[in-house]
Amino acid sequence: xxxxxxxxxxxxxxxxxxxxxxxxxxxxxxxxxxxxxxxxxxxxxxxxxxxxxxxxxxxxxxxxxxxxxxxxxxxxxxxxxxxxxxxxxxxxxxxxxxxxxxxxxxxxxxxxxxxxxxxxxxxxxxxxxxxxxxxxxxxxxxxxxxxxxxxxxxxxxxxxxxxxxxxxxxxxxxxxxxxxxxxxxxxxxxxxxxxxxxxxxxxxxxxxxxxxxxxxxxxxxxxxxxxxxxxxxxxxxxxxxxxxxxxxxxxxxxxxxxxxxxxxxxxxxxxxxx
Numbered sequence: 001x002x003x004x005x006x007x008x009x010x011x012x013x014x015x016x017x018x019x020x021x022x023x024x025x026x027x028x029x030x031x032x033x034x035x036x037x038x039x040x041x042x043x044x045x046x047x048x049x050x051x052x053x054x055x056x057x058x059x060x061x062x063x064x065x066x067x068x069x070x071x072x073x074x075x076x077x078x079x080x081x082x083x084x085x086x087x088x089x090x091x092x093x094x095x096x097x098x099x100x101x102x103x104x105x106x107x108x109x110x111x112x113x114x115x116x117x118x119x120x121x122x123x124x125x126x127x128x129x130x131x132x133x134x135x136x137x138x139x140x141x142x143x144x145x146x147x148x149x150x151x152x153x154x155x156x157x158x159x160x161x162x163x164x165x166x167x168x169x170x171x172x173x174x175x176x177x178x179x180x181x182x183x184x185x186x187x188x189x190x191x192x193x194x195x196x197x198x199x200x201x202x203x204x205x206x207x208x209x210x211x212x213x214x215x216x217x218x219x220x221x222x223x224x225x226x227x228x229x230x231x232x233x234x235x236x237x238x239x240x241x242x243x244x245x246x247x248x249x250x251x252x253x254x255x256x257x258x259x260x261x262x263x264x265x266x267x268x269x270x271x272x273x274x
Contacts, residue, residue, distance in 0.1 A: 015082040019075075034075065035134070041068040042131045069105040076102060097132045147237035154233050162226055166193040169219050173212055181208045199223040 021027040041064075047053050048061050076098045080086040089095045148155075170190030177183040182205035183192065192205045196219045207213050249264040249271060263270055 012082050015078055019079055019082055037068060037071055038131070038133050041065075041072075044068070065105060069102050072098065072102050094133065101133065144234075144238065147234055150240075151233045151237045155230055158229055158233070162197065165222065166190055166197055169193040169197070169215060173207060173215055176209060176212045176215065177207050181206070181212070183207075193219060196220060197223045197226055199227065 017024060018026045018030050044061055044064055048058075048065075054061065079089055079095075079098070083089055090099070167190055170193040171186055173192065174183050174186050174189035177189075183189045188205070195202050195205075196216060199220070207216050249267065249269050261271060
């Protein structure tokens with residue numbers, strides 16, 4: 001939204017405010033309808049993968065898919081038509097997601113032949129990308145993204161530390177255990193260490209000796225730290241950012257303004273008071 005600018009035409013400006021804005025009754029209604037359509041379309045894609053349902057209701061699912069594809073195609077076209085620079089939206093994250101959500105159906109209609117059915121099936125699975133369109137309705141996701149960006153160095157150091165621990169314990173368990181227990185190589189032993197350290201515990205490989213089980217116990221205890229540390233890092237950043245109340249432009253919805261700013265940094269609209 002922040003990178004898209006409204007056009008000068010009154011009609012296109014009105015459509016822009018409905019599609020990209022959420023501060024008007026029409027804009028809110030549009031978002032609700034779009035949200036319901038996205039959820040239903042994703043559920044239909046999931047139901048289509050169930051053989052029994054597809055055999056019984058395959059025709060109706062196909063017709064519903066064509067209907068939703070038409071709806072999302074019109075939405076995509078209106079988004080491109082209503083903004084001043086259509087290519088900016090087409091190249092944006094949501095623009096690409098919108099395109100991926102409708103292309104598979106059209107490709108399935110154009111490509112024929114029994115030998116291409118598997119390819120079409122794989123392409124049609126891309127319709128699940130519609131679920132990513134839900135992200136446009138979660139403004140709080142920006143806080144999580146910013147918190148991750150602010151803590152990425154700490155998390156990177158932590159991940160490297162975890163990998164180092166996994167390599168060390170994987171090598172130790174390889175030295176202690178025998179190939180009969182499943183520890184046939186150091187990489188496979190490191191895989192066991194990662195699975196144990198992350199508390200997943202598939203159970204496909206397990207130490208048999210007393211020393212190996214002692215090492216496994218240490219790795220299991222360390223595993224609790226692998227969950228707590230990144231959670232604490234992200235929580236601290238989110239609490240810090242949550243204490244900062246960003247001012248949002250009532251026209252273009254841009255944020256991240258300076259505390260003493262009086263006008264929007266993008267469109268020049270007067271900002272609401274703190």
